[in-house]
Amino acid sequence: MTSEQLIAGQTRGMGELIEIAGKTTELAPFGRELAALGRERSDIVALTADMGRYSDILAFRDEHPDRFFNVGMAEQNLIAVSAGLAKTGKIAYCTTYSVFVSRRAYDFVAIAGAHSMANVKIFAGMPGLMNGYGATHQATEDLNMMRGIADLTIIDPCDATELKQVVRAVADIPGTVYVRLLRGNVSVELDPATYQFTVGKAAVLRPGGSVGIISTGYMTARALDAAAHVAPQGVDVGVLHVPTIKPFDTAGVLAFAAQYDRVIVAENHKTTGGLATLVIESMFDAGVIRPVERIGLADSFFECGSQEYLEARYGVDLPRFVRAILQEA
Amino acid sequence: MTTTTHMSPGAPTGADLDRLRVRAYELRVSMLDMAAGKGEGYVAQGLGMADCLAALYFFEMRHDPQNPSWAQRDRFLLSTGHYSIAMYALLARAGYLDLAELPTYGLNGSRLPMSTFDDLPGIEIVGGSLGQGLGQAVGMAIGLRLDGQGSRVFCEVSDGELQEGSTWEALMSGATFNCDNLVALFDCNGVQADGAIHVQLEPVADKIAAFGWDTVEINGNDLVALTDALVNARQADGRPKAIVMRTQPGSGIPTLERRERAHFVRISDDEWQVCRQELEAGRPEVRND
Numbered sequence: 001m002t003s004e005q006l007i008a009g010q011t012r013g014m015g016e017l018i019e020i021a022g023k024t025t026e027l028a029p030f031g032r033e034l035a036a037l038g039r040e041r042s043d044i045v046a047l048t049a050d051m052g053r054y055s056d057i058l059a060f061r062d063e064h065p066d067r068f069f070n071v072g073m074a075e076q077n078l079i080a081v082s083a084g085l086a087k088t089g090k091i092a093y094c095t096t097y098s099v100f101v102s103r104r105a106y107d108f109v110a111i112a113g114a115h116s117m118a119n120v121k122i123f124a125g126m127p128g129l130m131n132g133y134g135a136t137h138q139a140t141e142d143l144n145m146m147r148g149i150a151d152l153t154i155i156d157p158c159d160a161t162e163l164k165q166v167v168r169a170v171a172d173i174p175g176t177v178y179v180r181l182l183r184g185n186v187s188v189e190l191d192p193a194t195y196q197f198t199v200g201k202a203a204v205l206r207p208g209g210s211v212g213i214i215s216t217g218y219m220t221a222r223a224l225d226a227a228a229h230v231a232p233q234g235v236d237v238g239v240l241h242v243p244t245i246k247p248f249d250t251a252g253v254l255a256f257a258a259q260y261d262r263v264i265v266a267e268n269h270k271t272t273g274g275l276a277t278l279v280i281e282s283m284f285d286a287g288v289i290r291p292v293e294r295i296g297l298a299d300s301f302f303e304c305g306s307q308e309y310l311e312a313r314y315g316v317d318l319p320r321f322v323r324a325i326l327q328e329a
Numbered sequence: 330m331t332t333t334t335h336m337s338p339g340a341p342t343g344a345d346l347d348r349l350r351v352r353a354y355e356l357r358v359s360m361l362d363m364a365a366g367k368g369e370g371y372v373a374q375g376l377g378m379a380d381c382l383a384a385l386y387f388f389e390m391r392h393d394p395q396n397p398s399w400a401q402r403d404r405f406l407l408s409t410g411h412y413s414i415a416m417y418a419l420l421a422r423a424g425y426l427d428l429a430e431l432p433t434y435g436l437n438g439s440r441l442p443m444s445t446f447d448d449l450p451g452i453e454i455v456g457g458s459l460g461q462g463l464g465q466a467v468g469m470a471i472g473l474r475l476d477g478q479g480s481r482v483f484c485e486v487s488d489g490e491l492q493e494g495s496t497w498e499a500l501m502s503g504a505t506f507n508c509d510n511l512v513a514l515f516d517c518n519g520v521q522a523d524g525a526i527h528v529q530l531e532p533v534a535d536k537i538a539a540f541g542w543d544t545v546e547i548n549g550n551d552l553v554a555l556t557d558a559l560v561n562a563r564q565a566d567g568r569p570k571a572i573v574m575r576t577q578p579g580s581g582i583p584t585l586e587r588r589e590r591a592h593f594v595r596i597s598d599d600e601w602q603v604c605r606q607e608l609e610a611g612r613p614e615v616r617n618d
Contacts, residue, residue, distance in 0.1 A: 069471065071502050074495075074501070076460075076494075076498060077495055077502055080461055080467070081467050081502055082468060083465050084466060084468020084469040085469070085471060087454070087472070088468075088472030088476065089400075111455055111458045112464070
């Protein structure tokens with residue numbers, strides 16, 4: 001194939017979200033909030049496995065260098081050392097990419113972390129399809145894997161507002177927590193004056209409408225954009241945001257889903273094993289039977305490319321949401 | 330029996346060593362009782378570790394059986410969780426557990442399962458998934474240093490665990506973070522699940538030293554060598570400490586020492602009596618001077 005035949009665009013830097021015109025963004029909300037929390041609490045320590053720069057955690061290092069530890073490229077050791085620190089009464093925040101903590105360090109998260117109820121708070125970078133570096137760096141099955149671990153809390157925040165609230169909330173959630181990290185210039189979708197993250201609770205962001213979208217992570221931002229996009233056409237869409245994948249808010253999801261004749265589930269993850277599976281299981285078990293359309297990723301390894309190219313190619317971009325809402329092929 | 334042990338100020342006296350030999354013997358008696366009750370178990374490795382555990386808990390470590398969660402205690406991590414038989418014998422003889430509870434070892438519903446869980450007083454980590462102990466020990470050493478209370482961390486690691494890459498990740502970290510309050514005790518008994526170790530591990534001590542650890546290699550069933558090594562490991566010189574212990578599986582019971590398959594021992598009823606007689610034949614004399 002010649003360069004002329006290729007679609008214009010290229011692979012860019014790691015883990016930077018797509019900038020959408022008109023969106024308010026906040027730079028490095030995770031690291032800045034963690035540094036602030038470190039000012040208030042001396043029991044907060046932070047670690048990374050050579051992903052300080054690419055997980056925004058260097059703001060903590062700069063303010064609290066005596067409580068920051070970079071273990072190098074060793075994700076199993078990252079979790080073990082974090083767990084050891086936790087067992088001396090510290091709250092250990094640690095970062096790496098979600099592919100490496102889920103695929104490589106799984107047994108350590110399960111045993112040194114969750115089984116031990118160790119206060120390890122894992123902020124996992126580039127979850128789902130969030131970079132153009134191919135399957136080695138795209139954690140498209142991490143929710144499925146991690147929710148198999150007992151006593152692990154799993155959170156997929158929507159935006160900068162929620163991510164900052166999650167940074168503080170997890171300090172008081174007992175045991176090990178897996179958070180899907182948003183880094184770089186993170187959009188502000190939720191109003192900090194009115195939105196309050198509560199672990200284990202879904203939040204209705206848009207009530208009513210003729211179709212309901214149940215979504216998690218930054219796909220909730222896309223659901224809100226899609227709802228705003230179709231509103232001028234007289235189409236009203238409800239949106240339920242499910243930031244906590246485990247423990248799952250079954251009651252909240254059922255109450256929302258029961259209002260609609262059909263439901264769309266959206267996630268930055270494979271369409272199996274993650275949010276859609278949890279929603280469908282919950283609905284079926286409770287006898288809330290509705291047609292469900294899944295927006296998410298296929299069971300496949302993806303190639304390299306620009307984020308926009310990959311999202312369009314694999315069906316998680318804004319037009320895909322609009323087609324699902326309008327029931328267009 | 331309750332005991333509060335604190336670090337001895339210097340090298341052990343002859344009387345100290347006599348006392349430790351009795352302690353090690355008592356640990357072996359309890360281990361044999363537990364294994365005899367079940368007819369099988371990881372008793373060979375436990376017997377090999379008896380001298381090390383006696384030296385740690387009755388000579389070197391700062392701990393209080395009446396207050397297992399004492400914040401200023403030294404920590405001992407048993408990375409090889411299926412050596413639990415040794416740990417339970419130790420916890421009972423040190424006063425953390427009632428000796429009467431030992432016969433429940435490995436029974437359904439017991440607090441003393443075949444592999445260690447951290448909900449039992451005196452057990453610091455969930456052991457058993459091999460290769461996870463030393464990294465946690467590094468984290469604990471860093472955390473205790475931040476607390477500034479002078480607590481130290483002792484971590485048992487088997488030679489089989491040296492085949493897990495994560496053990497070497499932890500070795501790098503221990504040196505990187507200057508964990509001189511950490512002592513790793515490598516139990517090199519030469520056996521693993523499939524038999525004698527065939528993986529190219531040696532020279533273990535040279536490799537660990539090359540990773541930046543202050544390393545010594547000793548006979549792990551020699552209490553003089555063990556206490557010497559532990560005293561030398563007290564130096565706060567910025568380097569983590571490693572004691573490579575060559576241990577004899579089944580140590581103290583010749584019948585078990587000769588076993589080819591020492592990883593998981595099954596022994597018939599009549600053999601237990603032979604083992605007990607052999608152990609008693611080696612009972613240390615207690616001097617009353």
